[in-house]
Amino acid sequence: xxxxxxxxxxxxxxxxxxxxxxxxxxxxxxxxxxxxxxxxxxxxxxxxxxxxxxxxxxxxxxxxxxxxxxxxxxxxxxxxxxxxxxxxxxxxxxxxxxxxxxxxxxxxxxxxxxxxxxxxxxxxxxxxxxxxxxxxxxxxxxxxxxxxxxxxxxxxxxxxxxxxxxxxxxxxxxxxxxxxxxxxxxxxxxxxxxxxxxxxxxxxxxxxxxxxxxxxxxxxxxxxxxxxxxxxxxxxxxxxxxxxxxxxxxxxxxxxxxxxxxxxxxxxxxxxxxxxxxxxxxxxxxxxxxxxxxxxxxxxxxxxxxxxxxxxxxxxxxxxxxxxxxxxxxxxxxxxxxxxxxxxxxxxxxxxxxxxxxxxxxxxxxxxxxxxxxxxxxxxxxxxxxxxxxxxxxxxxxxxxxxxxxxxxxxxxxxxxxxxxxxxxxxxxxxxxxxxxxxxxxxxxxxxxxxxxxxxxxxxxxxxxxxxxxxxxxxxxxxxxxxxxxxxxxxxxxxxxxxxxxxxxxxxxxxxxxxxxxxxxxxxxxxxxxxxxxxxxxxxxxxxxxxxxxxxxxxxxxxxxxxxxxxxxxxxxxxx
Numbered sequence: 001x002x003x004x005x006x007x008x009x010x011x012x013x014x015x016x017x018x019x020x021x022x023x024x025x026x027x028x029x030x031x032x033x034x035x036x037x038x039x040x041x042x043x044x045x046x047x048x049x050x051x052x053x054x055x056x057x058x059x060x061x062x063x064x065x066x067x068x069x070x071x072x073x074x075x076x077x078x079x080x081x082x083x084x085x086x087x088x089x090x091x092x093x094x095x096x097x098x099x100x101x102x103x104x105x106x107x108x109x110x111x112x113x114x115x116x117x118x119x120x121x122x123x124x125x126x127x128x129x130x131x132x133x134x135x136x137x138x139x140x141x142x143x144x145x146x147x148x149x150x151x152x153x154x155x156x157x158x159x160x161x162x163x164x165x166x167x168x169x170x171x172x173x174x175x176x177x178x179x180x181x182x183x184x185x186x187x188x189x190x191x192x193x194x195x196x197x198x199x200x201x202x203x204x205x206x207x208x209x210x211x212x213x214x215x216x217x218x219x220x221x222x223x224x225x226x227x228x229x230x231x232x233x234x235x236x237x238x239x240x241x242x243x244x245x246x247x248x249x250x251x252x253x254x255x256x257x258x259x260x261x262x263x264x265x266x267x268x269x270x271x272x273x274x275x276x277x278x279x280x281x282x283x284x285x286x287x288x289x290x291x292x293x294x295x296x297x298x299x300x301x302x303x304x305x306x307x308x309x310x311x312x313x314x315x316x317x318x319x320x321x322x323x324x325x326x327x328x329x330x331x332x333x334x335x336x337x338x339x340x341x342x343x344x345x346x347x348x349x350x351x352x353x354x355x356x357x358x359x360x361x362x363x364x365x366x367x368x369x370x371x372x373x374x375x376x377x378x379x380x381x382x383x384x385x386x387x388x389x390x391x392x393x394x395x396x397x398x399x400x401x402x403x404x405x406x407x408x409x410x411x412x413x414x415x416x417x418x419x420x421x422x423x424x425x426x427x428x429x430x431x432x433x434x435x436x437x438x439x440x441x442x443x444x445x446x447x448x449x450x451x452x453x454x455x456x457x458x459x460x461x462x463x464x465x466x467x468x469x470x471x472x473x474x475x476x477x478x479x480x481x482x483x484x485x486x487x488x489x490x491x492x493x494x495x496x497x498x499x500x501x502x503x504x505x506x507x508x509x510x511x512x513x514x515x516x517x518x519x520x521x522x523x524x525x526x527x528x529x530x531x532x533x534x535x536x537x538x539x540x541x542x543x544x545x546x547x548x549x550x551x552x553x554x555x556x557x558x559x560x561x562x563x564x565x566x567x568x569x570x571x572x573x574x575x576x
Contacts, residue, residue, distance in 0.1 A: 074565040076104035081571045084409050092409045094471060094519060095528030097572075098495025101564070102528070108563040110229045111497050112195065113507035114163060114221050115240040116331035121161045123150075123508050134158040141512025144206045151201050151213040159215060161244075162203035162509065164553030166561060167432070167537030168225070169194040169277045169291075176279045177287040183305035184224065191232050191241070192542040194304065196277050197221030197559055199244050204532060205509060205557035207517040208468035218273040220245045220295075222304070222334055227542045229549075229561060234333050236308070243331030247272050247295075250326055256341045258298065271298060272342070274536065278354045280378035281361055292378050296350040298342035301381055307335045343382040346374050346395055353433040354378075355451065357479045362398075364434075367455035367475060369427040371400035373483050400477070402484040407473070408574045409490035412521050423466060423521065424491075428455035431472060431535040435548050437566055439476060439486065441575055450476040450486055452569060454535040454550075457491070459521070469519045470532050474572050489572035493519060493529035494552055497560055507558050514557035530555045537561075 080100045084092060093099075101107045119126070120133055123140035134153070140146055153159050170193055173181060184191055199219040202212055223242035224232040232241045252268035272295035279288030280301075293302045324338040345352065346363055353364045361379075366372040375396040376383060384391030407414070413423045433453035440447040452474055459469040471491035477483050497510045519529035537551030541563055548569065551561045 074106060074567045076100055076106035077565060077567040077571040079104055080568060081574070084571070085574060090410060091415055092411055092490060092492075093526060094411055094491060094493050094521075095495065095526040097492045098528035101495070101562075101568075102498070106565070106568075109498050109501045110561045111501050111505040111507050111510045112163065112166065112197070112223070112229075112231070112559050112561070113505065114197070114199070114223060114242045114244060114330070115231060115506070116242050116244060116328075117161055117163075117199075118157075118330065120157055121159065123160055123512070132158075141205070141508050144513070147206055147513075148210070152215060156215070159201045161199055161201055161219070162205070162557055163197050163199055163221060163507065164203070164556050164559050165198040165274050165534055165536045166551040166553070166559040167196050167276055168539050168549060168551055168561070169196065169279070170539050170542060173287075175281070175288060177289045179289055180279070180291060180304075183303065183309045185309075186224075186232065186235065186241075186306075190226055191224040192227045193225040193229070193539075194277060195221075195223040195225050195229075195231075196275055196537075197223070198274050198553070200273075203509075203557045204468075204517075204555050205512060205514045207555070208532060209464075216270065217246070217268075218248060218270045219329065220247045220272070220275050220336075222331075222336065224334070234306070237333060239333050240331075241306070241333050243328040243334040243336070245326045245336060246329045247275075247326060250324065251342065254324060254341070258342075258344065271296065274350065276354070276537075277302070277304070280354075281356045281359055286359070290379055292354070293336075293338070293342075294345065294352070294354065295342070297344055297346070297352060299345045299378065299383060300342040301339040301378075303337040303339060305335050305337070307333055309335075340381050344385070345378075345383045346376060346392075351430040353430050353453070355434045355453075357451075364430055364453070365397075367428050367430045367433070367453060368404055368485065368488070370404065371477060371483050371485050373398045373481075398481050398483060400484045401482045404485045405487055407488050407490040408572065411471070411491045412524070413471075413491065416522060423459050424457040424471070425460060428457055428473070428475075431456045432538045432551075435538055435540055435566070436479075436545075437476060437570055439570075439575055449479060451479050452476045452538075452566075452573075454538060456535065466521055468532060469521065470534060471519075472533065472535055474569055476570075476573055487573040487575070492572070493526065494533045494535065494550065494560075494562070495528045496530055496554060497558070501560075509558040512557075514555040517555050532556055 083096055083100060123136055125138045125140060126133055126136040129135050137143055137146055150160050171181060171184065171191055199221040202216050221244050226232050234241055248268040248270050258271060275293060275295040277291055277293055280290045280292045281288045291302050291304060293300050322340050326336045355362055355364065361376055363374045363376050365374055375398065384395065431454035434451035437450050437452045438447050439450045454472055454474055456470055456472045459466045461467050471493060473489045473491050475485055475488045477485045496515050502510050517531045519526045519531045532555045533552050535550060535552040539549055541547040541549055546566055547563055548566055549561050549563050554560050
């Protein structure tokens with residue numbers, strides 16, 4: 001298959017052959033550099049990651065999230081800088097980030113499973129089923145035929161569910177008001193985050209392009225997590241604090257559709273997927289009094305609480321007739337309440353992400369080409385009305401004025417074309433936004449605060465053999481309008497779960513076929529890259545503003561979260 005590419009472009013054949021030869025020769029220095037750094041990284045890690053404090057017992061959801069640590073250099077960040085910028089290789093491999101992290105060991109990864117999902121909806125081997133249980137072969141997570149057959153089962157309770165595309169909401173009392181935190185208070189265990197997940201009977205564990213099942217359905221997954229990202233148990237009931245909600249079905253049951261004039265459909269449409277929960281802020285107060293659920297372009301104010309919470313039902317009690325108390329499909333302890341029916345936010349589409357600055361709320365519409373942001377007050381419902389074309393006049397659309405900087409390094413798709421055209425879509429789409437970073441490019445520049453986010457591109461549909469591959473980049477922009485972009489990295493991927501994660505995770509998919517489907521571009525397969533990695537969240541680690549947690553889905557099959565230093569991510573942008 002590879003030879004027909006060069007034959008279709010005879011004028012550039014000699015040049016590209018030379019480029020590939022130079023690339024192979026230049027790959028040796030980067031290998032030697034990484035090998036030489038390995039021992040230094042190992043020794044430094046003993047010091048960097050040795051515990052420097054004891055964790056006191058915390059008995060509620062309260063307590064300041066921010067804790068300033070004395071800055072300690074991250075050896076993996078230095079290794080990354082060496083591999084990116086001190087090399088003769090002009091083409092950086094896409095899997096440079098997972099390679100450096102794997103070699104340095106300076107990260108922590110977690111792969112979740114929601115405990116409330118019953119065994120019958122997972123791929124836990126069951127070769128002697130009883131009482132209507134489904135048959136599950138020993139090799140279920142690697143069995144393609146079983147994968148296709150199981151998702152089409154007539155009995156929904158026997159269709160496997162998959163968990164991916166996670167994000168985290170930090171329960172930070174410097175940002176979120178006690179009226180929200182009190183709803184989630186636990187007497188003994190400490191909830192540090194709310195985990196939000198896409199749950200679906202559709203997955204790409206065996207690679208993309210296998211079609212969508214006729215039974216296709218998406219669900220909302222929620223969990224309270226502690227500081228170590230473990231799902232919290234209720235000390236009263238002993239049950240895990242997680243839930244799965246068929247949000248599309250229940251909105252359909254109350255006859256909600258995005259367009260009022262649209263005739264009512266006979267079965268639920270999957271409008272609400274890849275959901276986020278964030279605290280809306282406005283200039284009227286320092287802390288957020290309102291959580292917002294955002295799924296694609298549809299948002300609604302919500303309350304999330306423990307079912308046994310004795311707090312008032314809502315801070316929007318005057319609109320109780322609009323409330324939708326969602327019934328959990330699985331899980332008994334969490335309660336999600338929509339305080340209004342979902343309403344459109346700004347524009348149709350997806351990959352929209354919330355951030356705030358100086359008590360103003362913004363939605364990032366495009367992370368580049370140019371950077372586009374809309375100012376939107378999420379405390380003022382409804383937001384806009386697409387059908388009557390009202391509300392748009394209140395939305396301030398802001399476009400960056402300065403030209404975007406060049407990427408800090410080049411990868412294969414920057415150098416090679418396919419039939420004289422690029423292999424990636426032309427514009428970055430949003431992945432997640434944002435965390436604060438301190439930026440300084442040289443000793444003469446004064447340090448300033450920027451916001452750092454992730455964006456992504458995917459390969460075009462032609463040629464088909466490269467279709468459905470995703471790459472990411474990080475970018476940094478000014479926190480004030482017009483939000484000019486200051487730096488952009490080259491493209492890279494985030495990797496598969498580590499061996500240790502595979503051993504300890506309760507999610508059986510992490511040990512299955514999803515790890516076999518790697519990204520291939522041209523004639524090269526990138527061992528460290530899933531074909532699909534989709535970043536859906538970034539946040540500062542609880543009580544550690546120098547560490548971030550990146551959340552993403554692996555091949556639309558399992559969720560992964562990794563902790564890395566801000567310094568490591570900033571190394572992709574080449575600051576001092």
